[in-house]
Amino acid sequence: MANQNPQPEIYTTYHSFAAGATPGTQVIRSIFTNQNSNEEVRLGAISFSLYAAEAVKSVKVGDTLAAIDNDFDVRIKIGNSYVPSQAFDIASTLSSVSKTLYFPTPILVLFQQPISVEVTWKGNGTVNVGSDGAVVVSSLHGELSLAQAACVDGEMGYPQQIDYPMRRNA
Amino acid sequence: MVNQDPQPEVFNALFNNFTITANGATASQQIFTNQGHSEQVLIYAIKVNIFNTDFEEDLYRAMQLQISVGSNNIPSNPFDIGWVASSGDKILNLPVPIAVNFKQPLILTLRNMSASTGAITVAIELIGETMILKR
Numbered sequence: 001m002a003n004q005n006p007q008p009e010i011y012t013t014y015h016s017f018a019a020g021a022t023p024g025t026q027v028i029r030s031i032f033t034n035q036n037s038n039e040e041v042r043l044g045a046i047s048f049s050l051y052a053a054e055a056v057k058s059v060k061v062g063d064t065l066a067a068i069d070n071d072f073d074v075r076i077k078i079g080n081s082y083v084p085s086q087a088f089d090i091a092s093t094l095s096s097v098s099k100t101l102y103f104p105t106p107i108l109v110l111f112q113q114p115i116s117v118e119v120t121w122k123g124n125g126t127v128n129v130g131s132d133g134a135v136v137v138s139s140l141h142g143e144l145s146l147a148q149a150a151c152v153d154g155e156m157g158y159p160q161q162i163d164y165p166m167r168r169n170a
Numbered sequence: 171m172v173n174q175d176p177q178p179e180v181f182n183a184l185f186n187n188f189t190i191t192a193n194g195a196t197a198s199q200q201i202f203t204n205q206g207h208s209e210q211v212l213i214y215a216i217k218v219n220i221f222n223t224d225f226e227e228d229l230y231r232a233m234q235l236q237i238s239v240g241s242n243n244i245p246s247n248p249f250d251i252g253w254v255a256s257s258g259d260k261i262l263n264l265p266v267p268i269a270v271n272f273k274q275p276l277i278l279t280l281r282n283m284s285a286s287t288g289a290i291t292v293a294i295e296l297i298g299e300t301m302i303l304k305r
Contacts, residue, residue, distance in 0.1 A: 008268060047257075051232060139250050
């Protein structure tokens with residue numbers, strides 16, 4: 001339920017990989033948007049950070065977590081579909097200055113559509129996820145707003161497109 | 171009360187010597203916007219810095235921030251700010267602004283998400299504007 005329209009939203013998930021994780025290990029986390037039937041969520045960006053699992057304890061900026069591999073893939077599932085349609089690599093995002101990937105167009109989440117963030121450690125090469133394991137933190141940035149209804153001027157029928165063939169009041 | 175319309179605002183919240191005894195430890199601070207009844211504050215971005223207690227070293231760690239405006243949390247969930255502190259400009263630009271109206275308390279709550287303990291200092295700046303509402 002939105003408290004203002006639109007309302008900023010940031011959804012954070014934590015994906016923990018054990019020290020002995022094998023390549024291909026996938027950690028899935030769900031997000032609850034708590035949106036109403038007349039509300040929609042648009043996700044415009046996603047940011048990532050990577051920690052040693054021991055964690056996420058204090059690390060001085062500039063230090064490198066040398067034992068940890070950046071080689072992760074991410075897929076975002078909205079309802080029962082993947083949006084974007086394929087997994088994407090986040091190594092470049094993790095090593096970027098902004099640590100944020102901006103989508104060309106927003107991801108649309110409608111009522112009762114669950115969001116899942118799937119992070120997969122690909123494990124190329126010989127490195128591993130660190131002696132203590134690793135934690136990938138993802139944050140989806142977006143907005144929660146009231147859905148805009150496509151009403152037809154002067155009509156009181158159920159909101160619908162003007163060219164919809166089943167318009168009741170036409 | 172604004173001195174110009176709109177007026178830029180930077181609200182500071184310094185969690186000095188935030189002593190963490192366990193995972194999940196929290197600390198809260200209230201920000202006073204001092205706005206008139208006909209004024210509204212819009213917050214566009216959040217700047218985060220995490221230091222040791224001597225302000226000598228930039229640190230980063232998993233930590234969540236929750237922003238309460240009036241009786242509601244906006245965004246509706248706490249979110250991670252560790253990546254903000256370790257990013258280049260240390261600023262999180264909100265997709266849409268947070269609106270704060272007259273007499274709505276603005277409260278920041280930090281939650282440690284790390285297993286390590288000790289004292290740190292977290293400096294948070296809310297960057298926005300105060301303006302007179304037009305009816």
